[in-house]
Amino acid sequence: MAGSLLLAACSSGGAAAPAPSLTAPSSSSDFVGPSSVSSAVASPTVPLPAKVRKVVMLDPGHNGGNASHPAEINKQVPAGRGETKPCNTTGTSTRAGYTEHAFNWDVAQRVGAALAARGVVVQYTRDSDAGVGPCVDKRAARGNESDAAAVVSIHADGSDSAGARGFHVSYSNPSLNAAQGGPSIDLAGDLRDALRSGGFPPSTYLGANGIYPRADLAGLNLSNRPAALVECGNMRNPAEAAAMSSAPGRQQYADAITAGILRYLGL
Template sequence: MVVVRRVITPLLLAGALLLTGCSDDAPAAPAPAPVTTRTVTPAPTTVPPSVPASASVSASSVAPPAASGKVVVLDPGHNGGNAAHPAEINRPVPAGRGQTKPCNTTGTATNAGYPEHAFTFDVAQRVGKALASQGIRIVYTRQNDTGVGPCVDRRAAIGNEAAADAVVSIHADGYEAAGANGFHVAYSAPPLNAAQGAPSTRLAQTLRDTMRTSGFSLSNYIGGNGLSARSDLAGLNLSTRPVALVECGNMRNAAEAARMTSEEGRQQYASAIAAAIEAYLAS
């Protein structure tokens, strides 16, 4: 949850809902609810070419995917019911480092009105499906796109309680400036515990590298080289598991908005994020 953004969600109620950015907190200035799990048994592994077709292969002799048995928590930003419940989402909650922040925010939207909460939920579901097919247990911080919250402190707690091997929060930005585009990945800095140190930094770098090689452009208006060190995001501050937050792009940029709005584009984001998580878990 991150960054520099302006929220222009059509459903915003009263002045209290005019929240900026897409993250769990107020954006930094530009720089240079129950939990359910889903487990899918991995598809049968084919017999390696070195084994004759006529030979029988026992299940125990076939190695499972490298990340099989791992736990990943996916946190799709915001929720579809947030705008209609200003009192609930503006309630202050602990945000780490002695801070409090609003429970949640409404998120941003494209100029045509496609909301961030719908984008993040769709992408998270696609990522989860891809990872579950590799034997990875998936936990979502929210189960639909019509509810309220959960609050940012509760989202962090879900990852902690699941003993997640990786927590990835999925967002999109709403920064309004000519030519502002690209994705970036946020991580907690300075770290507050061991998991927020090297493991989270490596997760952030793997997400950055994989998205870049998948054809996504690095942000040209926040962070540096696709990474953004943050000390103000509750979801990162309160985590005791390896965690990173992906701002997939700028919803106010016409080209990126078109990509996010299309099913094909959302699948491209999901494939890149899933590949990055698999690479991180296997390393």
Template sequence: MFAVRSLVGLVLSGVLLVAGCSSPPPVPSGMSRVSSVAPPVSSSAAREPVTVVLDPGHNGGNALRPDVINAPVPAGRGKTKPCNTTGTATDRGYAEHAFNWDVAQRVGSLLEAQGVRVIYTRPDDSGVGPCVNERAAVGNRAGAAAVVSIHADGSTAAGARGFHVAYSSPPLNEAQGEPSVELARAVRAGLSSFPVSNYLGSKGLAPRDDLAGLNLSERPAVLVECGNMRNPAEAAVMSSADGRQRYAAGIAAGVVSFLREHGGF
């Protein structure tokens, strides 16, 4: 289980109160009754909010600080990678970092409406970084029930289109095993109204060993490439508010489905 429910017990002076009792027990001689009304008891068990970390890929200020984003950082499996990159863009100039940020905010709003505690790996779309290893650390420190990194691709291959969901493989810890695979499948199902990738992965899933944020995660984690920004049809969907809301709804539905299967709800 990656989410914990807490049950609160209520003990009232060693006396078990049973609903429907018509009258309280008699008071012994020489004693006075303090109160004949029991305090209200919630009909549902109290629950700790489940935490989900959303990682909008890249950042709006990355291009201004190549010294920062090109610096090598740990990437897992004994390798290093640049701290971050600038991301891609549509042919008309709509930047991936802006798409990622907008979709993440929409996903977060949908999850919060379900009672989920949402943490983002960056606070805005105008900063630099954080580095990929720090993004993974955010989810680890939060003890997240799920971590979802949101991206869009920039393939120039002819006809390349469709989304895919990446997960760490071969797994480096228990969370990267079946929990991450199940999260990937749930998010894929949530995005089923979109075409799956015809150039990466298989049937919308992509096991990867080269993505630092996944390699370094100790929580169930996936990276979603929502589509190819260089494909004109997909670029048009990504550039529209309605399209971004559709992506967000699909991702959120997948996350909620995963949480319900794993005791988060």
């Protein structure tokens, strides 16, 4: 790997803040079906429009081709708050070599399939695990352009600290717009609760109670949609690495993330 290439664990930087309120936002998801017309009315029945299907943007972190394109992923792009940062990074891996980008992609596909089965319109910030990027600012732009009801970025961490394990969920803090306030906090809380209910322990080394607000993540800073980032666990922890490297383990992560998103959407 080129010396200038950024090989980064996902969770460096930022200061922990108190856990947010977990009150779920109100939802306007009540189904609106066809209208009924009395037999005494001569005009034809005119159906009301079906409810608008909600859009969720899934952002599988990193990409499989990043490592072979150091110049492209090291270029500086806007990161919000007047800062810049590299376009993207390679992500981390287990000690056995299972890569974070592959884990992120697989889990995102599982989540997307489950959401689509519930009638959600699912979009992705990247369309394969063999490409480069897109840059973090472009990922945020895709969520904004889609008018997504929720943007969820899927990652895994790579800490070598002794005993480091567990998931955490981040949102942009201090908020830069209304969507980064209550809606993103609620989304993060619903994801956190679903992961805990799914049997996953909160992080022992970052954040508090599974929540880790951050000011340094471009994808969150640049979003004008409700957005949260899930670090599913520590790929350097043997037990979590084993779960992430197995298809059943990835399905368990996907089930929990799906449950959190559906709870937030009110579905």
